Amino acid sequence: MDLDEATAIATAGGDGSRWPTKLPVRDRLAILLDPGSFVEDGLLANIRAKGLSADGVVTGVGAIEGRPVAVIAHDFTVKAGSWGALTCEKQIRILERADRDLLPVIYLVDSAGGRLTDQMGFFPGRRGASRIFHLQVALSGRVPQICCLHGPSAAGGAYMPAFTDWVGMVEGNASMYLASPRVAEMVTGEKATLEEMGGAHLHAEISGSADAVFAEDWEVIGAARLLFTYLPSDWRQTPTPVEPVEPERRGWEGLIPSDPSASYDVDEVILRLIDAGSFFEIKPDWAPEMVTGFARLGGRVIGIVANQPAVRSGAIFVDTADKAARFITLCDAFNVPLVFLHDVPGFMVGTVVERAGIIRHGAKMVAAMASAEVPKFSVVLRKSYAAGFYAMCAPGFEPRATLALPTATIGTMSPQASVNAVYAGKIQEIADPGERAVFVAEKAAEQAAEVDLLRMASDLVVDAVVTPEALRAELIARMAAAEGWTRSEKRRHHMVSPV
Numbered sequence: 001m002d003l004d005e006a007t008a009i010a011t012a013g014g015d016g017s018r019w020p021t022k023l024p025v026r027d028r029l030a031i032l033l034d035p036g037s038f039v040e041d042g043l044l045a046n047i048r049a050k051g052l053s054a055d056g057v058v059t060g061v062g063a064i065e066g067r068p069v070a071v072i073a074h075d076f077t078v079k080a081g082s083w084g085a086l087t088c089e090k091q092i093r094i095l096e097r098a099d100r101d102l103l104p105v106i107y108l109v110d111s112a113g114g115r116l117t118d119q120m121g122f123f124p125g126r127r128g129a130s131r132i133f134h135l136q137v138a139l140s141g142r143v144p145q146i147c148c149l150h151g152p153s154a155a156g157g158a159y160m161p162a163f164t165d166w167v168g169m170v171e172g173n174a175s176m177y178l179a180s181p182r183v184a185e186m187v188t189g190e191k192a193t194l195e196e197m198g199g200a201h202l203h204a205e206i207s208g209s210a211d212a213v214f215a216e217d218w219e220v221i222g223a224a225r226l227l228f229t230y231l232p233s234d235w236r237q238t239p240t241p242v243e244p245v246e247p248e249r250r251g252w253e254g255l256i257p258s259d260p261s262a263s264y265d266v267d268e269v270i271l272r273l274i275d276a277g278s279f280f281e282i283k284p285d286w287a288p289e290m291v292t293g294f295a296r297l298g299g300r301v302i303g304i305v306a307n308q309p310a311v312r313s314g315a316i317f318v319d320t321a322d323k324a325a326r327f328i329t330l331c332d333a334f335n336v337p338l339v340f341l342h343d344v345p346g347f348m349v350g351t352v353v354e355r356a357g358i359i360r361h362g363a364k365m366v367a368a369m370a371s372a373e374v375p376k377f378s379v380v381l382r383k384s385y386a387a388g389f390y391a392m393c394a395p396g397f398e399p400r401a402t403l404a405l406p407t408a409t410i411g412t413m414s415p416q417a418s419v420n421a422v423y424a425g426k427i428q429e430i431a432d433p434g435e436r437a438v439f440v441a442e443k444a445a446e447q448a449a450e451v452d453l454l455r456m457a458s459d460l461v462v463d464a465v466v467t468p469e470a471l472r473a474e475l476i477a478r479m480a481a482a483e484g485w486t487r488s489e490k491r492r493h494h495m496v497s498p499v
Contacts, residue, residue: 007043007044010043010044010053011026011043011053011054012053013025013026013054013078014053014075014078015077016077019076019077021172021173022076022110022150022151023150024075024077025073025074025075025076025108025110028073028108029058029062029071031218031221032106032108032148032224033062033063033071034062034063034064034065034066037063038060038062038071039062040058040059040060041059041060041093042054042089042093043058045087045089045090046084052078052084053075053078054075054078055078055084055087056075056078056079056081056082056083056084056087057072057073057074057075057081057083057087057090057091058071058072058073058074059071059072059073059090059094060094061094061103065225065228065229067104067233068103068104068233069105069228070094070097070098070104071105071106071107072094072095072107072108073107073108074108074111074151075110076110076111076151079112080111081111081112081151081152082111082112082113082115083111083114083115083121083122083157084117084118084121085121085122085127085128087115088121088122088127089127091132092131092132092135095135095136095139098135098139099138099142102233102234102236104143104144104145104228104234105139105146106146106147106224107145107147107164108148108221109147109149109150109153109157109161110149110153111151111152111153111160112152112154112157113152113155113156113158114155114156129156129157132160133159136160136163136164140163140165141333142234143233143234143235144165144228144231144232144233144334145164145165146165146166146224146228147160147164147166148221149161149168149170149174149176149200149210149220150217151170151173151175152174152175152176152177153174153175153176154175154176154177155177155178155179158176158177158198162176166227167203167209167211168212168213168220168223169200169203169204169210169212169214169220170200170214170215170216170217170220171200171201171213171214171215174199175194175195175197175198175200176203177194177197177198180194180197181193181194181196181197184197201285204283204285204286205286206286207286208287208322211283212283212284213285226280227294230336231334231336232334235334235335237335238335239300239301239334239335240301241299241301242296243299244275244296244298244299245277246275247271247273247275247276249268249272250272252272252468255269255468256269256343256381256382256407256468257382260382260383260414262309263309263310264310265308266291266306266307266308266309266310266341266343266381267291267308269306269341269381270295270304270306272468272472273471274295274296274302275295275296275299278294278295278296279304280293280294280295282294282327283327286323287317287319287322287323288308289307289308289311289313289314289316289317290307290314290316290323290324291304292304292323292327294336297339297472297476298472298476298479298480301336301337302479303327303328303330303338303339304341305328305338305339305341305392306341306343307341307343307344309343309382312348313345314343314345315345315346315348316347316348316365316388316391317347317348318353318356318358320365321347321364321365322361322364324365324368324391325364325365325367325368325369326368328365328368328369329368332373332374335374337374337377337479337482338376338393339376339377339379339475340377340378340392340399341379341381342379342380342383342388342389343382343384344383344385344388344389344391345383345385345386345388345414346385346387346389346413347362347386347387347391360499362387364497364498364499366391367495367498369392370397371495373488375400375485376397376398376399376400377400377403377478378392378393378394378395378403379404379471380403380405380462381407381408382405382407382409383408383414384408384410385410385411385412385414386412386413389410400478400482401463402463403462403466403471403474403475404453404462404464404466405465405468406465406467408453408456408462409448410453410456410461410462411447411450411451415444415448415451416440416444419443419444419447420440422443427439427440453465
């Protein structure tokens, strides 16, 4: 075999005809990277072994819109993209380079996991899979790590997507699981399909391990390229601003109901605040009672954390808290200011959520929010009650500003609920229904006066009361005023986070 033949074999990979819905690995790279920018490492790895072109993984450095990135791309046509000794070595080397040169890493994952015929190569040693995960953790928060999951990510290899900042999965092809349905049945007796065990919708809607589901390979790669535009190349930089664009929606009349229990779609509020076409939602199908995502406000990148009254009244559940904590941490890692949009009745209560650890998970959200040093801006749209007010960045957590719409109410609970809690005995003693209703109404009015918005402004709980029409301009001006923000000097190793 001469060099030209070896190069041709390594470049060609294997036979992908069994997977007609999948793009070949080099076609995926062509969509991901700027034309002519890719410089490959280790093309001839394991070339002397039959059927192991490039040892099942393509690694190297390319560019996305002129910005350098490191790439790991599994070749599903070569032993199903499984990991052997040299597969691991190639991935380790490119991650070491990313660590040294602060390169963002894009993962195009399509791997059956460890190559069981080469266990000593991928499993126990210093240059095996454990080293890959160690490097991913070392890179976390220093450079963006973005994963497009095109096929399986099995067994220990499932942790590769898990350590990244964003995971997009291709419907029908992508899966993540620690054990295949066959192995799980052998161990536990449980019977499940691949989709039930680790399919795209399972992880995007139930487990929260994925961020979004896409129909085709090219779509998830396009989303990864778009997401990258919202992030800096490393933790020392800030996202690049662009020319501002006016919002795509206008008109606020009737959008936010005065009745605090009435439903509305907070997405409509967001679309009236942000630059048109700029919202990139994160985990839209998991814990949808909280909306999180990147956007641009006057050309600047921001992160949005918003309660969604249209889903479960916008209350905070276990998964809600985890979703918010994860996104807040991501924004803080890469210097993205945060805007919190409150319309929250509080944390969910009851035995179900207590057994699920609502206090612990809620503490995780509060800890992430309190630890974030990026500029934070808090906007009370309608109501913000109880510990939900705290978790959505109350004044005590040092937002740059707490703003309120004229419709806003802040308190431990709604006036009606407060009356029923404080005067429960008295209410029961009143036999006449009419008299009882008058008593409740009078006491509710007293409670409402106690948390009146003008009093909140007078006591400096809120920094400004802003009309909906003026809110975008107010946020843009305050964002500009915070432009020169800096982080505090390190005061400790790290906090002990609620798990």
